[in-house]
Amino acid sequence: MIKKLKSKILTSIRNKRINVFVLFLLSAFIILIFTKLSKQYTNTIAFEIEKQNVPQKYVILNDSTQLHITLKTHGFKWLRYYFTTPKIKIDFTKDIYEEDHVFVYNKSKSYLNNTQFDKEVELLSLSPEKLIFRYGINQVKKLPVKLHTNIDFSHGYNNSTPIITEPDSIVVVGPNILVSELDGLETEELVLNDVRVDLNEKVKLKLPKNKADLKFSVEEVSVKAKVERFTEGTLKIPVTLINAPKKAEIKYFPKQVSVSYYVSLSEFNTITSKDFKVICDYNKTNKNQSFLIPELVKAPVGVKNIKIGQKRIEFIVIK
Incomplete structure (x- = not known):
């Protein structure tokens, strides 16, 4: 019992010594800080x-x-x-x-x-x-959005409507000396792979470095397009000769060319030969040339990768 009491007394004395030391150390630190801050x-x-x-x-x-x-x-x-x-x-x-x-x-x-x-x-x-402050008068200007994309569709898929941004233009307000330098705003590159569903993506605009001086109606746009499964079609299209000489008869062959194209499944049955027009312009031939070059001058909206099967149309002039 006496040993336990003695141990408690010694522990208490030690703790008091530690507390006094900590208090002394803290006081010395405070005095040091005040001394430093007074200088x-x-x-x-x-x-x-x-x-x-x-x-x-x-x-x-x-x-x-x-x-x-x-x-x-x-x-x-x-x-x-x-x-x-x-x-x-x-x-x-x-x-x-x-x-x-x-x-x-x-x-x-x-x-x-x-x-x-x-x-x-x-x-x-x-x-x-000396401080120099440039200034300007506020100007409001509408700028077109310039879309920058790198889109890879899944095999057999493509966009059946044009890829657009919403909105397609933005309003900028700021000093005229800065606003007058802008003719449009590009988007950051939108990279998509293996796409097979409709596009509806957000993409940020590339704002100018001095954007702190300008206010923009929006700082990002939506990229949208309808995506569908596509298939290939082929049609025979008659060749029309234009600018033929009036005093001569032109015989050319073939009279029709094969036109292949890529179209969505939903539109495939609506495409006919009347939707295309192929011409040959006689004025684009040289004196010793015996062939015409077929040109596609009409095609339906939404049709992609159109190719004319024949690269040359043979002809002869009968006077």
Whole structure:
């Protein structure tokens, strides 16, 4: 019993010694921190630009976004800059002037020191010493969407309707000097493999680098198309001769050519020879040439991979 009591007393003394040591260590650390923070330090820090009272008709471009300022102050003040984003306020009604179609901010170190910092902060230098703000007048423009795809259909499948984007154009609003440079917006590449169902995919637009100065009605579009099983068809199409000389008779052979094509199963039975037209233009022949080149000038919508079986039509001129 006495041994247990003695052991508890010794443990309690040890714990008190440890607690005193920890308290002493913590106090020393706090004193050290306060000593460090009480000293003055010099450092350069990037200040963001906060634009105030910009006239509504102007759009200021984000060219000048930071001002690097070297300050001298004690550690307590530096804590403020490290824990919050430091900013320099620029009032466009009194702090800037216009020169050569840009706004210029060119205030002295003493002006900044007196208006943006308190007495315990000394401003030593700033870079750049002059800020240039390009500006523009707001412009609204409608831009077509330029689709960029790499689609591989499953064997026997293809799109039976054109591949489109919804919307097919977007509206951009921003400074005229930037908007006027845009004539359309491309999509990111849409890559699809082994496709056998209808297309309905989202794809992002490739926005310009200065997109922060512009507003877009949408930043992505839908890519749509109907996909069906396709089959091959072949028809005999009569050949029509055009621009033949009036004072001569042209005999040509064959009078018909085979036209093969690729069409969806749902449309296969609707395709007839009347949907195609093949011509031979006599004006495109040379003096010593004895053949005509058949050309397809008419084909139904939705038909793909159309090929004319005969590459040449033989002819003779009878005067």
